[in-house]
Amino acid sequence: DTEVTQTPKHLVMGMTNKKSLKCEQHMGHRAMYWYKQKAKKPPELMFVYSYEKLSINESVPSRFSPECPNSSLLNLHLHALQPEDSALYLCASSPAGETQYFGPGTRLLVL
Amino acid sequence: QKEVEQNSGPLSVPEGAIASLNCTYSDRGSQSFFWYRQYSGKSPELIMSIYSNGDKEDGRFTAQLNKASQYVSLLIRDSQPSDSATYLCAVIHMEYGNKLVFGAGTILRVKS
Numbered sequence: 001d002t003e004v005t006q007t008p009k010h011l012v013m014g015m016t017n018k019k020s021l022k023c024e025q026h027m028g029h030r031a032m033y034w035y036k037q038k039a040k041k042p043p044e045l046m047f048v049y050s051y052e053k054l055s056i057n058e059s060v061p062s063r064f065s066p067e068c069p070n071s072s073l074l075n076l077h078l079h080a081l082q083p084e085d086s087a088l089y090l091c092a093s094s095p096a097g098e099t100q101y102f103g104p105g106t107r108l109l110v111l
Numbered sequence: 112q113k114e115v116e117q118n119s120g121p122l123s124v125p126e127g128a129i130a131s132l133n134c135t136y137s138d139r140g141s142q143s144f145f146w147y148r149q150y151s152g153k154s155p156e157l158i159m160s161i162y163s164n165g166d167k168e169d170g171r172f173t174a175q176l177n178k179a180s181q182y183v184s185l186l187i188r189d190s191q192p193s194d195s196a197t198y199l200c201a202v203i204h205m206e207y208g209n210k211l212v213f214g215a216g217t218i219l220r221v222k223s
Contacts, residue, residue, distance in 0.1 A: 041215070042199055042214065042215055042216055043155065043199075048210075058200065088154070090155070097164075098143055099143075099157065100145075100211055101157045102147075102156070102157075103154060104154050
């Protein structure tokens with residue numbers, strides 16, 4: 001089973017709202033990732049957690065705040081986003097930092 | 112030079128033909144290579160991984176790797192309309208802290 005789940009599937013939020021994206025995997029993978037994907041572009045890495053510790057932050061604005069409460073769960077907290085942050089947000093997990101398996105994504109629209 | 116380069120396409124092939132998708136990469140130290148398929152509005156789906164020079168076959172898909180030429184390809188035999196998607200080549204880029212670096216993707220259209 002290589003399933004990564006993400007909730008919600010769709011999210012519409014105003015620029016003053018606070019919301020969170022959730023990602024879960026029960027495959028025992030030790031690395032988890034957040035990507036952002038704009039239309040007709042490849043996924044763009046945002047954050048990497050390895051063994052529940054933040055190992056890579058790709059200079060993402062502070063309005064995006066990741067959290068890894070445990071080895072199966074990854075959150076992305078959103079606050080004061082801009083319309084240009086509208087995108088597909090993808091979570092992925094990997095057994096040991098190699099092959100990555102993506103979740104279905106959350107499509108975010110910021111108004 | 113981009114880290115991972117692909118022809119954006121679209122690549123159009125008739126149903127039943129072989130589709131050939133190509134990718135070049137810049138990091139000579141890279142050891143791990145992946146092909147993902149992405150349907151419009153969906154997330155990337157892993158279809159092949161390859162680590163050694165040569166061919167790796169899985170059903171209708173064959174991945175080919177040539178590290179000396181820094182080249183990886185994906186062949187899809189007996190192409191079906193359901194294969195129409197964007198194919199993303201991805202490489203573990205050692206120079207960038209073992210990040211997975213994606214090419215821009217090649218759009219494949221299989222015409223029935």
